[in-house]
Amino acid sequence: MLSRTADNLYWIARYMERAETAARLLEVGARIALLPSAQGYRNDWDSLLRASGNAAGYAAKYGAPAEKAIESWLFFDRDNPNSVASCITAARENGRIVRTALTGQVWDALNTAFQELRQLEARRASCELSRLTDWTMKQAAMVRGSIDATLLRNDGFNFLNIGYYLERGDSTARLMDVKYYVLLPQLEYVGSGLDNDQWSMLLRALGAHRAFHWAYGGEITAAKIAHFLILNPQSPRALITCVAGMANHLGRLAKYYGRETPAQPAVQDLLKMIETATVETIFDEGLHEFLTRFVGEAARLGAVIHDSYLSGDM
């Protein structure tokens, strides 16, 4: 397949995943709005913006964090490249470019999302926040589902999945990093109401609130959360799940093309970094340090994948 086509497929997946991340952040925002307004929660708005990856852009346009402005920024704002609207538009445009590599259903899902987005934009004043986030999750699920249900299991399928897993791992790590201090075992916070709210906010942001309770039960602790989001292969958004997913699809590419590239050893290195870690070693290193290292390594892997398959300069 054309390198550019592979690149477009990879970005369709990344943008759809990113749209979902933005929507999850919005959902968290909606919950913040329902909580009593105390000094501590201003902090939550800030961390929300930082997690969205473009806090500086927001500050330049709107100044101080405010509920309505943040909603608009995360969902509709085209000046925010990570807003739901920007991501869905970009995913659909990438899809339009590679129509020939998609099934009718996948294209339909992407295009429907885009057409409905335009309708939402036309009557944005009357859109309820909860409907916007539900709508986004649904569109992301439709695209994902039509990919899984209808696409040939060929190289294109692998590039899409690599995009999904890379973006998802990156977003989990960034979200955790924004909140890493909450997970630090600081005595004065443990057991306090604030603490629990902060933790559950993080889990909600990752759509993992209910899943966490199913998997662990009982008390929420920092160690359990770190384990769930980094090391538990059952957790769909855990770093280990994302890296194993990439390793799987890169392995399939190597088999499909009958040749290995530097991307295969690179993903194995990253997988090893996580597989050999334990909650204890992570906290010893420092959660923030560990996550920073992961984000850096993941970006490096992204660059190797780009050079090996997507740039066409081999």
Add this chain to the structure above:
Amino acid sequence: MTTYFNEMFDGKSVRDPYARLGDWMATMPADRRLEKQAEAEALFRRIGITFAVYGEGGDPDRLIPFDMFPRVFTNHEWGKLERGIKQRARALNAFLVDVYGRAEIVRAGRIPARLVFQNEAYERAVAGFVPPKGVYSHIVGIDIVRTGPTDFFVLEDNCRTPSGVSYMLESREMIMRMFPELFRENRIEPVDRYPEALRRTLASVAPAKCDRDPTVVILTPGHFNSAYYEHSFLADLMGVELVEGADLFVEGGFVWMRTTEGPKRVDVIYRRLDDAFIDPLCFRPDSMLGVPGLMDVYRSGGVTICSAPGAGVADDKAIYTYVPEMVRFYLGEEPIIPNVPTWKCGNADDLGHVLSNLKDLVVKEVHGSGGYGMLVGPKSTKAQIEEFRERIKADPANYIAQPTLALSTTPTFVEEGIAPRHVDLRPYCLVGERIELVPGGLTRVALREGSLVVNSSQGGGVKDTWVLAE
């Protein structure tokens, strides 16, 4: 008052090709029609078919209105059209090979040298080069109008990259989906083998150096182009890669595309890009859309470019008037479908006639297209005519004039029900090792009452075009 030939009704009686559509039309309740129309539009929007006919400009995200009332030809009518179209496509290609070779037709004094060699579309870069199988224009779009039961005229030739064929195919799909019963009652020649025929045509002109099953690609200017939908649609149906200039590079006398498995050789390029943009080393140096060095590979027989660079010299409006002469000169035949009588304003005698009959004539710029820069005399005000007169006088050679044609009409769904509207026809003739014509084409319809301009930028729509089986 002019009377127009109605392709369906001859007085009160229904003409043969439309026999079975009469009942269909009469018995369809208005609400069902509106429902179907809305459904069709929603479908077109959903599949994302946005499109503009070559050179027409306009909003790239706009849908062209689709009229559900089919336009029908009998097998006999089509037989004559087919012979005429193939004849013309052969003559145009013979002309192109000739003017880039010995230019016998110019030496014989049948076409003025100036019109050929000083034409902007004449590419000196390919003089002396004969493309594989002697084909310059592989897809010839010939615009045809009708004025009577047996009266057809060629309005224009398109030898470069005529667009709109996706609409021919999608319109048919749409009608089959909306009204399957029509296909049981009528025996309609299918058009869906076009992509396969196109692929075969392109593969048949593989370059001399290609010693294997040729790799064919479509070269697009990119997804911002208004016809991008069509490019990707054709690539999909042909099962070939859709590439942009940056996906290709030249090395070792061949053209390669960048793939996830490394470079892959390309043998035939169906480009949907103007000559000026295909190779910045040979043509416009500021082109970001082309492939540096492509022309060198082409001229050394490493790749075939379709249509061949330079093909545009055959479809110029000034050259158009000489096409019947080409048919006689190269084929020794009389043209089966005549030209519309045309006056060349660059010609002193013709100019006098044109200037004193402006109110009855259609005047066009020689290099214009898309219904812009033209005067439709009978539909214009005195002031518009006077303004145009000055423009013609200032640069007579830039204009040609034709009588206002009594374009045929076919029944068309309009707000009030069904009414006659003017139509034209663009069939797509494929020229490779063989010459092929899929029975059908793009029928464009002027949706505004009384309008003779079918261009989509001027309120035109499209129809499905049927050729009935014998």
